[in-house]
Amino acid sequence: MSPHAALRDGTRAVFGRIENAFDVPFGPADNPLRHLGAMGFYFFWIIAISGLYLYTVLDTSIDGVYHSIQHFTHEQWFLGGIVRSLHRYASDGFVIVMFLHLVREWAFDRYAGFRWYSWITGVPLIWLVYMSGIGGYWIVWDRLAQFSAIASTELLDWLPIFSDPAARNFLTPDAMTDRFFTLLIFIHIGVPLFLVFMLWVHVQRISSIDHLPARRLALGTLATLLLLGIINPALSDAQANLALVPESVRIDWFILFIHPLTYATSPAVVWSLAFGVTLLLFVLPLLPHRKQAPIAVVDAPNCNGCRRCLADCPYAAVTMAPHPDKPGHEIAVVNTDNCASCGICVGACPSSTPFRSAEELVTGIDMPQQPIGALRHELERRLATLTGRTKIVVFGCAEGADIAALQGSDTAAFTLICTGMLPPSFVEYALRGGADGVLVTGCCEGGCHYRLGDTWTTERLAHRREPHLRDQVPHERVRQAWADPQDAQALVRALQEFRNDIETAAGGENRLKPYHRRTAQHVH
Amino acid sequence: MSIKPAAIVGQVILYGAFAAFIGYFATNPRYQHIGPDRALLKLSFAHFGDRDCRKRTAEELEKMPRNMRNPLDCPRERSDILLHVDLDGAPLYHGTLHPTGIAKDGISTIYRRFELPAGKHQLSVKMSDNVRVEGFKFVKEAEVELKPAQVLVVDFNPDKGGLFFQ
Numbered sequence: 173m174s175p176h177a178a179l180r181d182g183t184r185a186v187f188g189r190i191e192n193a194f195d196v197p198f199g200p201a202d203n204p205l206r207h208l209g210a211m212g213f214y215f216f217w218i219i220a221i222s223g224l225y226l227y228t229v230l231d232t233s234i235d236g237v238y239h240s241i242q243h244f245t246h247e248q249w250f251l252g253g254i255v256r257s258l259h260r261y262a263s264d265g266f267v268i269v270m271f272l273h274l275v276r277e278w279a280f281d282r283y284a285g286f287r288w289y290s291w292i293t294g295v296p297l298i299w300l301v302y303m304s305g306i307g308g309y310w311i312v313w314d315r316l317a318q319f320s321a322i323a324s325t326e327l328l329d330w331l332p333i334f335s336d337p338a339a340r341n342f343l344t345p346d347a348m349t350d351r352f353f354t355l356l357i358f359i360h361i362g363v364p365l366f367l368v369f370m371l372w373v374h375v376q377r378i379s380s381i382d383h384l385p386a387r388r389l390a391l392g393t394l395a396t397l398l399l400l401g402i403i404n405p406a407l408s409d410a411q412a413n414l415a416l417v418p419e420s421v422r423i424d425w426f427i428l429f430i431h432p433l434t435y436a437t438s439p440a441v442v443w444s445l446a447f448g449v450t451l452l453l454f455v456l457p458l459l460p461h462r463k464q465a466p467i468a469v470v471d472a473p474n475c476n477g478c479r480r481c482l483a484d485c486p487y488a489a490v491t492m493a494p495h496p497d498k499p500g501h502e503i504a505v506v507n508t509d510n511c512a513s514c515g516i517c518v519g520a521c522p523s524s525t526p527f528r529s530a531e532e533l534v535t536g537i538d539m540p541q542q543p544i545g546a547l548r549h550e551l552e553r554r555l556a557t558l559t560g561r562t563k564i565v566v567f568g569c570a571e572g573a574d575i576a577a578l579q580g581s582d583t584a585a586f587t588l589i590c591t592g593m594l595p596p597s598f599v600e601y602a603l604r605g606g607a608d609g610v611l612v613t614g615c616c617e618g619g620c621h622y623r624l625g626d627t628w629t630t631e632r633l634a635h636r637r638e639p640h641l642r643d644q645v646p647h648e649r650v651r652q653a654w655a656d657p658q659d660a661q662a663l664v665r666a667l668q669e670f671r672n673d674i675e676t677a678a679g680g681e682n683r684l685k686p687y688h689r690r691t692a693q694h695v696h
Numbered sequence: 697m698s699i700k701p702a703a704i705v706g707q708v709i710l711y712g713a714f715a716a717f718i719g720y721f722a723t724n725p726r727y728q729h730i731g732p733d734r735a736l737l738k739l740s741f742a743h744f745g746d747r748d749c750r751k752r753t754a755e756e757l758e759k760m761p762r763n764m765r766n767p768l769d770c771p772r773e774r775s776d777i778l779l780h781v782d783l784d785g786a787p788l789y790h791g792t793l794h795p796t797g798i799a800k801d802g803i804s805t806i807y808r809r810f811e812l813p814a815g816k817h818q819l820s821v822k823m824s825d826n827v828r829v830e831g832f833k834f835v836k837e838a839e840v841e842l843k844p845a846q847v848l849v850v851d852f853n854p855d856k857g858g859l860f861f862q
Contacts, residue, residue, distance in 0.1 A: 197706025199699075264718045319729060329807060335796045336742045337807035343740055343849050344862055392711055400715040406722075416845045417736045422723040432727050 200617035215266035257401025284461035305427035318412035330439035467511035475536035477502030481517035514622035515593030554584035571621035573655035592625030604687035735842035741852035745775035746826035
């Protein structure tokens with residue numbers, strides 16, 4: 173294993189444990205670490221809305237800018253002051269979740285292959301965030317703003333951009349004009365607008381975007397920021413005075429750390445670091461990574477153009493085109509660049525039902541490395557060999573907890589590419605084929621390696637999404653237990669509990685009538 | 697779905713830790729930019745170096761079209777600027793500023809900052825904007841008293857008489 177892979181896997185293990193620890197109080201749906209992208213969007217909207225209010229009460233003249241901010245911070249603390257604090261702390265929160273999101277996607281090996289586009293388009297966002305953040309501190313025009321403006325322009329002047337050093341704009345008090353703040357506001361609004369555009373570009377290759385966190389997490393985060401703003405409000409330093417150098421300043425280390433770093437080293441070091449890290453992030457997808465598995469393949473005779481694969485594909489890899497053989501119908505088309513080889517489309521396809529009488533089960537869209545027909549064949553074979561009082565079939569995924577250890581004389585375990593690949597009809601098929609219960613597992617809730625496998629599976633089994641599990645399937649014989657790779661023991665316990673529950677449940681009156689495909693009729 | 701009391705406590709602790717983390721590092725620790733009893737000297741100006749012009753003879757002018765009879769023949773390239781700054785008799789900056797631009801016809805600029813101890817200093821600035829001319833065309837010498845945290849700017853503006861301290 174390469175040092176990079178070892179570092180990445182080690183980080184993933186640490187991240188995974190912290191996520192699991194956060195699951196305890198928050199639950200997976202409200203765990204902020206499992207929804208970092210959504211948290212980023214959420215912080216951005218708080219910044220945007222609070223910023224709009226601040227803009228309306230800001231006087232952009234050279235003297236007015238400082239005093240107008242002081243006015244709404246102190247005289248209108250209950251609104252303007254709190255909104256200002258929200259603006260600042262949400263910006264810090266944005267920076268934190270942005271870097272956590274970056275590290276998490278890297279640690280979970282989500283930067284190469286079909287994900288290269290999302291990774292690459294995310295890198296410029298870091299620059300835009302810092303341009304917005306640093307410029308925002310200038311608007312206050314206090315001693316911190318003065319320090320940041322001069323430090324930033326001194327850093328910029330190292331690059332061969334301006335013929336006249338930009339730092340000369342802050343040489344003396346009379347060097348400043350009102351137009352400076354008008355320009356600054358224009359930039360401070362313009363750059364975030366471009367950031368919105370780039371965020372839109374960033375999420376182009378995913379569907380069903382997690383653009384806002386769950387309501388409880390959103391409210392909890394907002395309440396936390398509000399409380400922080402009341403307890404520790406964002407305040408200005410003394411008004412800027414270019415005749416004096418700020419000896420010491422209270423800097424925002426999340427955004428302005430670059431200035432102390434510049435003075436501790438040199439502009440050359442800082443630019444080398446900035447460009448070096450950016451270049452490294454850009455080339456990361458080119459480094460050796462996990463080979464892309466074969467992508468989904470559409471079978472024209474079995475595709476009826478129902479669009480369920482289009483609706484369920486987490487990476488917008490499916491589009492529709494006129495069917496070549498069925499006039500007036502559509503056919504799914506897989507975009508080779510976008511396909512994640514997750515198989516979620518197979519689970520969405522109504523033709524994947526194992527109840528079809530054809531000896532060779534061919535579905536509308538399938539994974540060459542794990543065809544649905546082979547899964548049915550293997551399920552039938554294993555069901556026939558199961559012994560014991562309570563026979564259980566486990567459907568799991570290759571990215572979640574390893575289910576191989578669950579295998580036994582009374583348990584048949586099937587590892588799918590993603591649990592979302594499981595057509596719900598396979599659950600009923602297993603129960604009618606002799607299983608006493610079906611356990612469905614996969615990556616921890618909200619942590620699906622392919623984004624939506626757990627969500628779609630849960631909704632399909634709960635009759636909220638097509639194709640859904642039929643109503644006559646007794647819910648006490650189907651259980652879901654989501655578990656990450658490090659939660660294998662929890663899965664063992666979940667299986668044991670499930671087995672005990674089935675055994676202690678009254679009789680077998682809720683058992684489905686057996687069904688044997690080869691006789692194509694119910695056995696009484 | 698209701699939350700268990702223990703989970704609520706856990707969430708409060710984690711939200712609190714998040715708030716404390718942001719709240720602290722948004723303003724702390726304080727960054728000491730320059731030490732106490734220190735002042736800053738900023739040496740900065742932007743000035744075009746001189747050009748080595750030659751006066752055209754009457755014969756040369758006669759041969760030229762009427763609308764192009766400029767009495768001076770100036771090359772596009774500008775001279776380097778020679779700059780010496782001495783503080784208390786010791787060199788603080790001795791250097792040459794090159795004109796910008798591929799054709800070396802642009803402005804020559806400098807922006808340097810020097811941290812100095814506060815107090816009285818003898819400051820001497822000499823500048824020549826034509827290296828082909830012996831000596832320094834612009835000279836400014838003065839005793840300056842710098843207060844702690846004061847910024848003293850050494851600039852150049854022909855309209856203000858050349859070199860000046862502000």
